[in-house]
Amino acid sequence: MLLFLILLPMFGGGISYVAGRYSRTIRxxxxxxxxxxxxxxxxxxxxxxxxxxxIPGVCGLGMKLKLDGFRFIYALIIAFxxxxxxxxxxxxxxxxxxxxxxxxxxxxxxGSIMGVFLSADLYTTFMxxxxxxxxxxxxxxxxxxxEAQRAAQTYLAIAIIGGLVTLTGLILLYAQAGTLxxxxxxxxxxxxxxxxxxxxxxxxxxxxxxxxxxxxxxxLPTAHTxxxxxxxxxxxxxxxxxxxxxxxxxxxxxxxxxxxWGFMLLILAMITMVLGAVxxxxxxxxxxxxxxxxxxQLGFILTGVSMQCFLGVNNDLAVRGTLLYMIGHSLIxxxxxLCAGVVHMNTHKLNLNDxxxxxxxxxxxMFAFIMGGLGLMGAPFWNGYLGKTLVHESIxxxxxxxxxxxxxxxxxxxxMSASSELLMFKVCEWLFLISGGxxxxxxxxxxxxxxxxxxxxxMHQKDIYLSLHNSFVLxxxxxxxxxxxxxxxxxxxxxxxxxxxxxxxxxxxxxxxxFSFENLEGSFISISIGIIVYFLFIRRVLIKxxxxxxxxxxxxxxxxxxxxxxxxxILPFIGALxxxxxxxxxxxxxxxMLSHASRIKFIRPPEDKDFGYYxxxxxxxxxxxxxxxSLAYGLVTFAFGLLFVLAFMMM
Numbered sequence: 001m002l003l004f005l006i007l008l009p010m011f012g013g014g015i016s017y018v019a020g021r022y023s024r025t026i027r028x029x030x031x032x033x034x035x036x037x038x039x040x041x042x043x044x045x046x047x048x049x050x051x052x053x054x055i056p057g058v059c060g061l062g063m064k065l066k067l068d069g070f071r072f073i074y075a076l077i078i079a080f081x082x083x084x085x086x087x088x089x090x091x092x093x094x095x096x097x098x099x100x101x102x103x104x105x106x107x108x109x110x111g112s113i114m115g116v117f118l119s120a121d122l123y124t125t126f127m128x129x130x131x132x133x134x135x136x137x138x139x140x141x142x143x144x145x146x147e148a149q150r151a152a153q154t155y156l157a158i159a160i161i162g163g164l165v166t167l168t169g170l171i172l173l174y175a176q177a178g179t180l181x182x183x184x185x186x187x188x189x190x191x192x193x194x195x196x197x198x199x200x201x202x203x204x205x206x207x208x209x210x211x212x213x214x215x216x217x218x219x220l221p222t223a224h225t226x227x228x229x230x231x232x233x234x235x236x237x238x239x240x241x242x243x244x245x246x247x248x249x250x251x252x253x254x255x256x257x258x259x260x261w262g263f264m265l266l267i268l269a270m271i272t273m274v275l276g277a278v279x280x281x282x283x284x285x286x287x288x289x290x291x292x293x294x295x296x297q298l299g300f301i302l303t304g305v306s307m308q309c310f311l312g313v314n315n316d317l318a319v320r321g322t323l324l325y326m327i328g329h330s331l332i333x334x335x336x337x338l339c340a341g342v343v344h345m346n347t348h349k350l351n352l353n354d355x356x357x358x359x360x361x362x363x364x365x366m367f368a369f370i371m372g373g374l375g376l377m378g379a380p381f382w383n384g385y386l387g388k389t390l391v392h393e394s395i396x397x398x399x400x401x402x403x404x405x406x407x408x409x410x411x412x413x414x415x416m417s418a419s420s421e422l423l424m425f426k427v428c429e430w431l432f433l434i435s436g437g438x439x440x441x442x443x444x445x446x447x448x449x450x451x452x453x454x455x456x457x458x459m460h461q462k463d464i465y466l467s468l469h470n471s472f473v474l475x476x477x478x479x480x481x482x483x484x485x486x487x488x489x490x491x492x493x494x495x496x497x498x499x500x501x502x503x504x505x506x507x508x509x510x511x512x513x514x515f516s517f518e519n520l521e522g523s524f525i526s527i528s529i530g531i532i533v534y535f536l537f538i539r540r541v542l543i544k545x546x547x548x549x550x551x552x553x554x555x556x557x558x559x560x561x562x563x564x565x566x567x568x569x570i571l572p573f574i575g576a577l578x579x580x581x582x583x584x585x586x587x588x589x590x591x592x593m594l595s596h597a598s599r600i601k602f603i604r605p606p607e608d609k610d611f612g613y614y615x616x617x618x619x620x621x622x623x624x625x626x627x628x629x630s631l632a633y634g635l636v637t638f639a640f641g642l643l644f645v646l647a648f649m650m651m
Contacts, residue, residue, distance in 0.1 A: 001045060002053045002065040005075065006115045006128075008038055009082075013107030020100035028090045031103045035083040038110070042079045046072065052120060059127060064181065066120035070323070070502030073495060074117045074245075077327060078238055081334050082110050084473050085230035088338055091467050092230055092345050098142065105138035106231070109239075116242045122170055122180040122203070125246060126163075133159035133210070136239060139231040140223045151222035158219045162209030166246075169202025173254075186253035186504065200250055200261070207250075211243030212295050213302060214272040218558055221279065224291030225350070229341025232287060236294040236337060237330040244301060244326060251305050252319075252503035259412040262309025269306055270431050273299025277438035281445070281538065282552040285350045286340050289442055293376065294333060296435060301325045303432065304391040308503060310398050310412050317397060317512070319505035320496035321390025327495065328375060328383040328484070335372035335478050339365060342474070343450070346465050352446075352548045357455030364471050366451055371478035373443040375485070377530070378436055378523055380515065383484035385523060386492045388436065389514060392522045395429050433526050440530020445538050453546060488514045 012034030020027030048067050056062040067075075086106070093099050112135055115128030137159070141152035174180055176195060177188045190196045209216035220240070224232045247265075255261035276296025283289040304322035308315040340350075342365055349355050359365050371382070378388035402425065405418040413421055466474070484491050497509055513519065542549055554560075 001041070001048060002051070002067060002118055003055070005038065005041060005045070005118065006065075006111050008041070009034060009107045009110035009114065010112075012038075013104045013111075016107065017100050017104040020103065024099065027100065027103060031086050031107065032083075032090075034107060035079070035086045035110070038114075039076075039079040039083050042072075042075045045075070059123075061121075061123045061180070063124050063127070064120040065115075065118045065124065067118065068499075068502055070499035071117055073323075073327065073499050074241070075114060077330055078110070078114060078117065081234065081237055081330065082106075084334060084477055085233050085338070087473050088341065088470050089228070089230045091470050092228060092341050096142070096228070098144075101138060102142055102228075105135045106234075109135040109139065109234075113238060113242055117245060120182055122173070122182065122185070122246075122249065125249070126166060126170060129166075129206075129210070129242060129246070130159075130163050132239065132242060133163060136235070139235065140227045142228055142231065143226065145226070147222070148226040151219070151226040155219040155223045158209045158216055162206035162216065164206075166203050166206025169199050169205070172199035173203060182249050182253060185249075186256060188254065196254070197261075200254055201264075204247065204250055207243045207246030208268070209243065211240050211247060211302075212272075212298055213243075213268050214275060214295075214299075215558060217272065217276070217295050220295050221288050221291045224294070224337075225285060225288045229287070229337050229344060232291070232340070233334045233337035236291065237333040240294065240298055241326055241330060244298070244305075247302070247305060248322075248503060252308060255309065256504055257312040257315075258309050262306045263413060265302055265306035265309065266428065269299045269302035270428060271299070272296070272302065273435045274431055274438075275299075277435045277442070279552070280442040281438055281533070282542070282550065283442075284352045284548040284550045286343065286352060286355065286446060286449075287337070287350050289446060290333065290336055290340060293439065293442065294329070296439065297325075297329045297376070300388065300391060300432070300435070301329065303428075304387075304394065307391065307394040307398060311394060311401075312412075313506055314397070314401075315394075315503075316500070316506050316510050317390050318394035319500050319503045320493075320509070321387050321392075321394055322503065323387075323499045324383075324492060324496050325387030325391060328387045328481075331477070331480055331484075332372050332375040332384060335368055335474070335481065336376065338474055338477065339369045339372065342466055342470075352449045354456060356449045356453040356546075356548075357451075359450035360455065362465060364466060364475060368474045368478040369447065369450065371481045373447060375481040377440045377443050377527060379527065380520060380523055381482060381485045383481045383492070385485055386488060386496075386514065389519050389522065390496075390512065392429070392432060393512075393519065395425060395432060399425050399429065433522060434529060436522075436526030437529025437533060440527050441533040441538060444530065444534045445542075449548070488512075 012030065016027045016030045016034070019030050045067060049069060049072050051067055053065040054062060055064075086103075089102075089106075093102065096102070109132055112128050112132035116125055116132060119125040119128060133156075137152055137156050140155050141148050170180060172195070173185075176190055176192075176199060177185055179185065179188075205216070209219075212220040220236075224235055227235060251261060251265065273296050276292050276294070276299055280289045280292035280296060283292055301322060304318050304325055307318035308322065311318055343355050343358055344350055347355050347358060359369070375382040375384040378384045399422060402418050402422040416424070484495075492514075493509075493512075500506075500509070542551060
C-alpha cells in the first residue's frame with residue numbers, strides 16, 4: 001500500500017497525458033480522480049501506522065518506506081492539497097497551453113514528494129527528492145515566458161547543485177555510520193564528531209536549498225511568482241516542507257539535542273525569518289509578497305527546529321510547535337496562493353497597482369483571504385497561532401533555563417557564558433516578535449490593496465469571477481484554518497502529539513493553556529508592531545498618492561549580485577580548466593605522438609567557451625585533423641583508458 005501511494009499518481013500522470021491527446025475534459029477528470037483516489041487511500045492507511053516496507057535491490061541499497069504518525073499527517077496534507085489545486089487548475093489553466101505536460105509533471109511530482117515523506121532511510125529520501133526536483137521544474141517553467149525560464153533556470157541550478165552536495169554528504173555519512181536508515185542513524189554515536197559535522201552539513205545544504213533557507217533562498221521569490229498559482233501553492237506549502245523533512249531527520253536524529261548544531265540552525269533561521277519578512281513588506285507583487293512571506297515563515301519553523309536542539313529532553317513545546325507550524329503554513333499558503341490565483345485569473349496582473357480594489361464586492365474571495373491572512377499573522381483562534389505560540393514559548397522556556405544557571409558559567413554552548421547566551425536568546429525572541437509584526441504589516445497591505453482601495457479605471461470586471469466548484473474548494477480550504485485554531489486541544493494537540501515521535505519528542509506532553517495572558521501577549525505584541533509598521537512606514541513611505549512604490553534596491557538582489565556570477569562565470573571557468581587538463585592528459589599526448597610520427601605540425605586549438613570541438617585554422621587530410629579536441633572526446637578517451645587498465649589488472 002505504501003508503494004501504491006507513490007506509484008498511483010505517477011501512473012495517473014501518464015494516463016492523463018495520453019487521454020489529453022484525445023480529450024481535454026477526460027484528462028481533467030482523470031487527474032481529479034487520481035488525486036481523489038489517492039486522498040481516499042491515504043485516509044484508509046490510518047490503520048497501517050507503524051508498518052514498514054523494504055524493497056531490496058533498488059539502486060543498490062534498496063528502497064525503504066515507513067508510515068508513522070508524522071508521515072501519515074503529511075501524506076494526508078499532501079493528498080488534500082494536491083486534490084484542491086488540481087480541481088482549481090481546471091479553471092485557472094483554461095486558456096493556457098501545454099496543459100497535458102503540466103498535468104503529467106504535476107502528478108509525477110505528486111508521487112515523488114509522497115515518496116520523500118514516506119521514506120525510512122536517507123538514500124530513499126534522496127532518490128525521491130531528486131525526482132521531485134526535476135519533475136517540479138516543469139511547474140515553474142510552465143508559462144515559458146522569459147521570467148518563467150529565468151526563474152526555472154535558477155530553481156534547477158539550486159536543486160542540482162544542492163543535490164550533488166547532499167549526495168557527497170550521504171556518501172561520507174554512510175562511510176562513517178555504515179547505514180542511512182533514519183532510525184539507526186539516530187542511535188549512531190561516532191568517535192569523531194567533527195567528521196560527522198562535515199557530513200551532516202553537506203547533507204543539510206541540499207535540503208536547506210529546497211526549504212529556501214538563507215542564502216539558498218534565491219529561487220523561491222522568482223519561482224513562486226513565475227509559476228501558475230496552483231503550482232505556487234504546492235511549491236510554497238509542500239515542496240519547501242520536503243526540505244524541512246530532511247533537516248528534521250538530521251536535527252531530531254543524528255544531531256539530537258546537539259546545541260552546536262542548533263546554534264547554526266538558529267543563526268540561519270533568524271536571517272531567513274527577518275529577511276523574508278522585510279522583502280515581503282517592500283514587494284509590490286502579490287505573489288512575490290506571498291513567496292517572500294513563505295521564506296520568512298520557513299525561518300520561523302527552523303527556529304522551532306533549532307530550539308529542539310537547545311532544550312534537550314525538555315523539547316516538547318519545540319517539537320509540537322515545529323509540527324503545528326509546518327502544517328499551519330502548508331494550509332495557509334494553499335488558501336492565499338489560490339486567492340492570488342483568482343486575482344490573476346481575472347486580471348492577468350500581479351502588481352498591486354494593477355489589481356487594487358479587485359476584491360470589492362467579492363465575499364467568497366474576501367472571506368478566504370481574511371482566513372488565510374489571520375492564520376498567517378498568528379491571530380488567536382486561527383491555526384497559525386498554535387504553532388507560533390508554541391515555538392515562541394520554547395524560546396521563553398530556554399531563557400528561563402538560562403536564568404537559573406549561575407552567572408559566568410557556561411550555558412548550553414561551551415564557548416559562550418550563560419549570561420551571553422541569555423542575551424542572545426532575548427534578542428532572538430524580539431526578532432521573532434518583530435518578524436511576526438512585519439507579517440501582520442504585509443498582510444494588512446495586501447488586504448487594503450485588494451479590498452479597500454478604489455479599483456483601477458481600466459480594470460476589467462467579470463460578472464462571474466470564480467466557478468462554483470472553485471468557490472467550494474476555496475471556502476472549504478479556508479474554513480479548516482479557524483476550525484483547527486478553535487479546537488486547540490481536540491485537533492491541534494492531537495495532531496502535534498501524534499507526530500511528535502518522529503522528532504524524538506518526549507513522552508510526557510505539556511498541557512498548554514493557549515489563551516492564557518502569557519501566551520496571548522506574544523501575539524498581541526506582534527500584531528501591534530505590525531499595525532504600527534503599516535501606518536507609519538508602509539502608508540507613509542511605500543504608498544504615494546494611492547500608488548505602491550518599490551523602493552527595494554535592485555543592487556541588493558543576491559541572485560544577480562552573487563549566485564549568477566558564480567554559477568555563470570566562476571564555475572564554468574573551473575569546468576573549462578578541468579576540461580583542458582583532462583584533454584591534455586588524454587587526447588593531447590596521442591595527438592602529439594601521431595603528429596610527430598607523420599611529421600605534421602601540431603596546432604594548438606583556440607579557446608572555446610562552450611567546451612565544444614575546436615576548429616583549426618588549417619584544414620587538411622591529416623591524421624591529427626581526424627582527432628577532435630573537446631571535453632567529451634577527452635572524457636571518452638580517459639574512460640577507455642581506465643577500462644583498458646582494469647582489464648589488464650584482471651588478466
